[in-house]
Amino acid sequence: MTVIVISGTGTEIGKTVTTAALAAVATAAGRTVAVLKPAQTGVGPEEAGDADEVLRLSGAATGTELARFPEPLAPATAARRAGLAPVGPAEVAEAARKLAATHDLVLVEGAGGLLVRFDEEGGTLADAARLLDAPVLVVTPAGLGTLNSTALTAEALRARGIEQLGVVVGSWPAEPDLAARCNLTDLPESAGAPLLGVIPEGTGALAPEEFRAAAPTWLAPVLGGVWDAAAFTATAGA
Template sequence: MTGTDTGVGKTVVTAGLTSVLRKNGIKALAVKPVQTGGLQRDGRLVSEDALFFKRSAALEHAPEELTFYCLAEPLSPHLAAWRSGIKIDPKVIAEGCKRLSKEYEVLLIEGAGGFCVPLEDTFFTFADLVKMLDIPLIVVARPGLGTINHTVLTVRYAQMLGIEVRGIIFNGLKKEQVTVSEINNPETIAAMTGVRVCGILPFIAGLSMEKGEPAGLTEQVEKYIDWQVIFERK
């Protein structure tokens, strides 16, 4: 799972899809291999995204089991790690993901930031991790003006690397304020990339990552995202 940028809603979509899969009897788990901007809880750093996964999808795992590296500063992983004196090892991430994938039917892996964000100081990116794991990709994007460029570039780069892009999901559409760009963008991006748009998730009032409040996320994802197509369940 990647996004066209930071803050596009990857965590929300990842949590929602995981919850929907589990609701429908599919053994699924979500992980955030590298978290920056970790929360201080009882003297230790905890991944906010992993906490949200756990709350939204009723996961049995502790948050620290869902994140392999949790870093304090809200920076690009390679910079946050360097400033913390930590060395991120892509092999540790890959081995952790492979181990968990043997225990679950579906493992959703959420990147940090966009697709080309470096995870460590040799500039090994999330794109490189996806390639290393040989897994398909879901792209989460904003619905509004500017998303054509960001989304097409993300998808094209993945395709250039030989990565299968399973689908595109737009997140945060405010239906009462929909613009002509938001109406046209999904069709344009699908035509330009050849990748299916698998859903447009509306803005969910009351949803709060900070408070761990999913506010009906599962129901909204089940209604607006064609998850069966993404995970080849029909």
Template sequence: MKLPHIVLVTGTDTGVGKTVTTAALASALQAKGRSVAVYKPCQSGDAAGDSDCTEITRLAGPLTAEAGVVLQEPLAPVPAAALDGVTLPPLAAHAARVRELASTHNHVLVEGAGGLLVELDADGGTLADLGRHLGRDATFVVVARPALGTLNHTALTLEALERRDLAIQGVVLGSWPDQPGALEHGNRASLGALRPLLGVIPEHAADLPPVTFREASAHWLSGVSS
């Protein structure tokens, strides 16, 4: 399935594999000769050394990767900004920067914070609202777990996007176990019936040597084309 210029990568929750999925998307697109930029509106946890942009660059190789604002505590953006005494940029500022990056790259991958409706600014704006700012130039990729509970969480995320009339490219399973059982295989089939299943990222993929990660990304994301 061909990706548009702007792809917003959201998750059904925190820790579902958004960063690794974003890195795999970047790798797969770069392998096809596409230029890629990654934008993270709000990066939390800098005091603990968390940097999704750094991790994506480590795995995917050299590319443009930047955060709109960097916050110290590993919290959602609004409480983290309050502790830092920082004013969060408005969604319009993030949208403007994404459009700037899109003017000089074939694709911009925008990685959200936590789930779809986590607030990114003081006005309650979310990644879904950022998608509205970007309009029909953008689509969403939803990263989900294969484990128990994922059907409800994924259906709720997809419904929230649909109610806002936002484009959905498909679903990626962000952490596929080495030895999946009936539960994981059943969830994989059910999620694929909800929306196109763009790919499956193996558990511990981030532990692979970066060269191996890059070579495997297109195989993992077999439902994506440039």
């Protein structure tokens, strides 16, 4: 895979840390990795954005933002309120293709969920993925409510003919409740796609060296790691 699109079922659920884990594993394997953040919202001009955080944690080669908007809103809304031009799916696809020409792997991290509006025409991350013919990795929360949002995201992908690579739990709690433990079994069924990783909560606070050393243990072999879904579910599930 040359391009992978990382989307979430919502916001603040671990997309950036998941993207960093993917980048860390690929970089350690000797691949050149570029991280593309089409629209960074809620971050000031001098602050580090999501792409910067991925590079810090993973050691990946390249990080690119196409636009930055100060208010923590959906990209189309944030652009409109800032009086700035939005970023459309065609621009995202073009930037990803250019990066793919000089890197082994391009990771495109979305903003919020799959169908969050990027521009006033209603363009979304799903549209960019379709233009790229790239698979989408869906990041979900661990607990109650995640099955519905995961199923809806999967349905939206299927309706558009977009491949869903699988599902990753973006922040696995140190003390998972019953819903989280049951969801290890139920998430693949809701998604219609395999569970490909579980990222422990708090991993973004690790030192980069610790993060990179541990990243393979959070991701399944198809993503370059050594994590075993069956073994983890048998141990941590309900």
